[in-house]
Amino acid sequence: MYDWFDSYEERDWQTTTEGTVRLALLGLGWWTIDEALPAIGNTDRCEATTLVSSSAEKAERLADENGVDNGISYDEFHDGAAADAYDAVYLGTPNAYHLEYVETAADLGKAVLCEKPMESTVERAEAMVDACERADVPLMIAYRMHTDPTVRRARDLLDEGFIGEPVSVYGNNSQPLLEMIPDHDQWRLDPDVSGYGTSVTDLGIYSVNTARFLLDRDPVAVQSRMSSHHEAFADVPDERSGSLLALEGDVKMVTTTSQNAHRDTQLKLTGTEGQIDLRPAFHGTCTMHLSRGDLSATIENAAVDSQREMREEFDYFADRVLTGGDIVPDGRHGLQDMRIIQALHEAADTGDVVTLE
């Protein structure tokens, strides 16, 4: 237990302690400026050298304000401006605007760290994977739960058989989007930009992807039900959703999501012998509740918040870019999530069981 405490935050994924990856950041919303940029400032292996936005003026202003060397427009980015100043790009734009920038980054030979979900549709995600594979540039999807220390320790425990044979998984991710961003016309409510909908793509993906990572099992069949009620959600099918997924080995996974509900995250894995309950689970607040037999324990990590989660994620990305090592959440990993999201929407539309390969 002593050792376990002292090695809790160990970077068991780390393979180098040398070098720096210089980043261009695309999409300068609050997430990139207020979360990603400070997180990058705290990394060991990353440096933000270039900001890219719709106007050169905005990009230059934000670069000045944040002590970043270059500020350029998307058009200038496509033309290869400042390309000598960065080794990789981070994509924080709305979902449907990922592909075009990744294609340019691949043409420029730059590594890519792309926010999740990786694009708006399976087809566009496939095109992204193709572009990066053709150009032989690394592509990582920004699943920051993969490098959250608590998630990694949970994964170790699962690998060691702490819960016995996995039986069921429950995931919820809900938030009051209109209180967070009081705009009925925001891109997350426009399916042309967000993808198939809003709650499953933006929130449900956390439960599904983290369960995939923790258990190393993918969904093989899904059922789902979605509905929208509030007028701001008129264009998307899933103001709320409930889903039933069979993971490999017939582990029963159930999930709920909503962009119009009280904020709550939980991911609970129950097995024949024990349970690991991440509660809260996502958004930098991961607390682990363990039980096995008559014993239970709660592990709280006061050090982690969303910026620290991102710091770990960026340093993992840099580690792989610098060494050429395998990336776990690579483009094909992210593409499988896109197929799952599409299957969930098809299942909600038809009422049928939709199978996945």
Next chain:
Amino acid sequence: MYDWFDSYEERDWQTTTEGTVRLALLGLGWWTIDEALPAIGNTDRCEATTLVSSSAEKAERLADENGVDNGISYDEFHDGAAADAYDAVYLGTPNAYHLEYVETAADLGKAVLCEKPMESTVERAEAMVDACERADVPLMIAYRMHTDPTVRRARDLLDEGFIGEPVSVYGNNSQPLLEMIPDHDQWRLDPDVSGYGTSVTDLGIYSVNTARFLLDRDPVAVQSRMSSHHEAFADVPDERSGSLLALEGDVKMVTTTSQNAHRDTQLKLTGTEGQIDLRPAFHGTCTMHLSRGDLSATIENAAVDSQREMREEFDYFADRVLTGGDIVPDGRHGLQDMRIIQALHEAADTGDVVTLE
């Protein structure tokens, strides 16, 4: 808050403080002897006067040991033996053995408190309701969560709008049945006796019924997936299950159950404004976690255990028998659970959405 604490356990359902209901108890397993009988001893309005078992010898011995007046066999019960000594019967027999005793009780003009699920099939449950309605005897199904003080306070809060509009419900009920009762041939694993299966009828019913009671909304459409893995579960389809239910108003409910998993119970109701999380939820350990806006609170009630839950349930039953008042978990209420359980099994068999009226 002062008032709320001091009235937490108030019997808001109570309508009389006079009279006694004399009970015959049928089915003398550990539940009846170790849980129900002591609980009845602590009630205000109930008295156990008669024990009924397969042999008169066993019934007489247990009556002697427990200070109960009469011990009779099932055959003697059917013949009306000791019928002057009791006003009502409590049925703790295996599920498929409820109907025949209820029919006799109805013929004898006795009120009935029947364990859940009320029978093994919808058809037999319908016959039970018919028998009691024809004889005009009260029939209550033993949903003891209805009189658990924490569940009742949760219901008050829901009625007052504490969580806003309900969005989603999650329920889990799992236990290691073979550790609790190490017998591969026990009746809970025999679908002819237990009903459609084992985990949904015996465990899932807690999540479904308590959600129905708390929200006053019934499932209108269900999807489900079930599987059995361990050899002891070869005859039942649902060693484990996962289900997706649409409650009235398109509230998304997801549930998991397993008779072969780590013990865990949770019932979480999330709304647009807040959340009520019963964790643990069932089996006499109900703890309420409330959150709304930025505030959260945990309400633990050290006084309640399964016997105390049963005491409340028995006194509620006696209150209604003595006054002729309406019973909330009556035969038709229990019959709807049987239809839901049947629908869940049909949904698991077919993969289809099964609708309920």
